[in-house]
Amino acid sequence: MSSQATEETDARPLQAGPVPICEFIFCNGAATELIKFGCIELRHAVPSALSTLFLIIPGNPGVVQYYRPFLTALYQGFKGRYPVWAISHAGHCDPPRGMPMSDGPKKDHDIFGLEGQIYHKIAFLREQVDPSVRVVLIGHSIGCYIILEMMKREPQLKVVKAVLLFPTIERMSTSPQGRYLSPVLCNLRYLFYPSIAILSLLPKHLKSMLTYWAFRCFSLGAVPNSNFVKACLSLFNVHCVANSMFMASQEMRTVVQRDDETIKKYLNKLLFYYGTDDQWCPKTYYEDLHRDYPCGDIRLCTKKIKHAFVLNDSVEMAWLVHGWLEHIVSQTQGLEEKTCLKNCSSLQ
DSSP, X not given: OOTTOOOOOOOOOOOOOOOOEEEEEEETTEEEEEEEESOOOBTTOOTTOOOEEEEEXXXXXXXXXXXXXXXXXXXXXXXXXXXXXXXXXXXXSOXXXXXXXXXXXXXXXXXXXXXXXXXXXXXXHHHHBOXXXXXXXXXXXXXXXXXXXXXXXXXXXXXXXXEEEXXXXXXXXXXXXXXXXXXXXXXXXXXXXXXXXXXXXXXXXHHHHHHHHHHHHTTOSSOOOHHHHHHHGGGGOHHHHHHHHHHHHHXXXXXXXXXXXXXXXXXXXXXXXXXXXXXXXXXXXXXXXXXXXXXXXXXXXXXXXXXXXXXXXXXXXXXXHHHHHHHHHHHHHHHHHHHHHHHHHHHO
16 A cells, blocks of 8 residues: 555534443453444354454543544544544543442552553453454554554454544654653652642643643643533543553553564555654654555555644544445455355355
């Protein structure tokens, strides 16, 4: 696939659609938020049912409500034919009152760190999704690294395609943004906790006002909608912030060398999408990957979409992903349906 694949899909306006199911569960011992469009139960799929699940693995912070417009547009793009889910990172979302951040003794020493987050996603699929279900994995930022690790550690997963958006899969601490933030995240993050603890005491309406002010002050884009502001409220929970920053500090130390062994093994199932002005995975990373894998599906954004696309470009990003995957998913389903019918005929 050409690295400069044309992005012909235009973003369409987001239509009023179905309301998703939003729920909190304990997964691998940690409070976890889920957003589910479409089928909400896949633990006991009928073996003959040819199901495909779209599962979004977020960046950091892994607050799934940031991705709700993206999920909505993607679900609408496929006309509701496939369930579209998103899973938060362990301990990144403020749980409902009365629900602790963990459900008892930690099942491993690193439940909220990067290693724990990888196992958290594997545990979720093991516990909540029948092995017969095909999966389309869509990762954003560090979610892409997690997806590569999932595919390496769980080769039995029926992955149709893995879409890696703005993938932070190598050299994070030496990226332009990493050089600036790595010392803070690794050595100074504790200094922020007292301030967050104080802000957490503010009433909800003042937290919302601070969020709107931050958008204007730091020129983060259009005025955020109420759902986005609600998602930001998790960042006023000192435990959520501590878990997010702890994970980020491990990213700086761990995500160094590109996992070429896994990329080579699953190259035909991977789609990489890089930004032209991305301070976490700069254009040189795209150029290096494309040079080393000229036959891979490695794309460079031509629409000036930012790394944090959830701020302003969720719908446009969703329609791009829909355009890339529509033929692949329908073709895979068609082949499996033919195989199923053939097998059924042979048994008669």
